[in-house]
Amino acid sequence: MSEHLIHATLPGTFYRRPSPDAAPYVAEGSQVEAATVIGCIEVMKQFNEITAEHSGRLLSFLLEDGDAVEAGQVVAKVVS
Template structure:
């Protein structure tokens, strides 16, 4: 198995949940498929879905919910299966 970082494609604010009163899209330790939404990045009041590139297990989040991120910054670690 190999690990890969899922990175922010552009600067913005990272959100782990669709809205403050909803559960996170995914949790650490959760199995995901390619295309699974793992979070949102807000740029100028527009929200863009951040998706897993491959099937695997989310092993760690590298940033907290509602964190300002830079382009290329690692958001989460995916252990590819």
């Protein structure tokens, strides 16, 4: 089993859902494919999607919805 880390591409605010009243993009424990959107980062009112780079099971998020994030920070883990 291989563990893959998903990193933030930009500094900003991390969100697990596209809007406050929407369901999360993906839940912990869910299967994801490469390029599956798992969250987004808001920077100056622009939202940038974060995608899984590997197929597998999304093991965990390391940030909560609405947390500040730095570029390069680990956001989530995927195992394949």
